[in-house]
Amino acid sequence: MPGVLVFSEKDEFALDLLPKSAALAKQLEMELNVAILGPAAKSRATQYFARGASKAYISENELFTEFDAKVQSQALFEIAEVSQAEIMLLVSTKRGKEIASSLAQMLGAGCITNALDIKVEDSKLVASRYGLGGTTIVSEYIETPKKVIAVIPQTFETIEVKSSDGQVIDVDLKLDKPEVKVIERKERKRESVDIEKTDVLICVGLGLKQKEDLGLIQELANAVGGEIGCSRDLASSLGWLSEDRIVGMSGKRCKPKVVFSIGISGQSQHVAGIVGAKTIAAINNDKNAPIFRVADYGILADLYEAVPLLTKRLHNMLKS
């Protein structure tokens, strides 16, 4: 039976994707299978069965101890063959995108990465993703017999799991040694903030003149009990805040009750991270800043005047 094959280099992401994949496989009358690579693959399979997988194609080959995109895509290529997979559903992490692209090339398959959603329409598998740098939503489908789609992590609702059985198939893979050698790995310093969960998000951008002025933003955040997020450049080029706080297409997608956008122009790649907010309030001193076109409320002002005043009023308001 033709199948849907789900894989991620991280179990948790593959598991998140499984319930949705199961629903799609059912609609397409296909079997839902998974690939699990690396140490303890066999024992990891139970969690996959609990979320709807029929068969787990596993390999504990020692080449998987270190991640190598080419080795993994080669493995998936072989598993796609033995499992009769027509649709490969992967997770659009940075590594996942490397795997998806290499695999698609090997399979001669069309490929969609950064999918925001997938659904079956007229018996076609239709995926949506951002187009034109986050400005638009593109809806598209793949025409080749085999299809590779990588979905943004944690896109779908998780469901309750029920234990269930499946078949473990240990595949003997013919793999080439990796060509790229990893010499060192440094874990990123993780901040304990979780800007995706906060109700009030204060987003700050390049309207800020110097790092020291972050104090103003912090005082506002304290006054409303919010978390600070930022535009990409403030973190990645200037390094004033950690990259965990970047909001947008290449950062976090947030759904707070309210976001205060401060000194941010509102370019599409950033806005993609706040469209899920219930209310958007923006402070900018440029009347033509695009952020005003996507905001509910805007204040046309210098942030250095507006933010302290806002903080003061909030203090009074929340005290009374």
Added chain:
Amino acid sequence: MRIVVCAKQVVDLAQIRMNRETREPILSGIPLIIGDIEKNVLEEATRIKEQHKAEVIALSIGWPQPDGTILECLGRGADRAVMLADPIFETLSSTGVATVLAKAIEKIGDYALILLGEGSTDNNSGQVGPMVAQILGLPLVSYARQLEIVEDKVRIVKGLEDCFETAEASLPVVVTVSAEINEPRIPTILDVMEASSKPQESWSLGDIEISREELEQHHSVKVLSNQYPEQTRKNILFQEELGKSVDSLLQNLVKEGVLER
């Protein structure tokens, strides 16, 4: 050492407007410019050239003809450039773009380093780099934030979501770079003047021995729609005296129940 830089021409995103009836982007008449990440790619190639003996060749495929992008590449340090223009490129999927790039890279020949962006400014799919590596049978190192040539190897710091990895691979190699890798210089007037006198070539599909039929196979991803998302924002701009504006904002936020009193 020969470095090939793949540069994509994109529409100027800042100038696109929405058709209010169809919610589709109005693309006609919007200027085509070089992508943002391409500037980082060229800066990195130029930086390598300043340290090692290297020749930088820019490669761009597109439709309409990516000549503006090619000129920009030459102004940003490329020594010569190759472009391919054909209407078929307009709807080509990533596998097709990668196929054409790989063929052109083979024809350029004698390459040590092939540099691409980690994701293009418009699509940001991140597919083309890995696909080019796959077709050429070369090692791939993606998401480079630091790049160093050490004898016949590249040493690269990759930025991943949860870690930084230092990776090493032998030349020739395909590398995709992240925006964090450098701060692109702004070309001087002299750079711009010199650019137009540098060698440029325009190749056709015949030059890289690829048939139209073969490329037709790569129209594998079909777009059903491309629209601005529904926008239901209020777009109220307060521009009174600042104190009043702040009060109005807060009153509204409280009324909506998004701020707890």
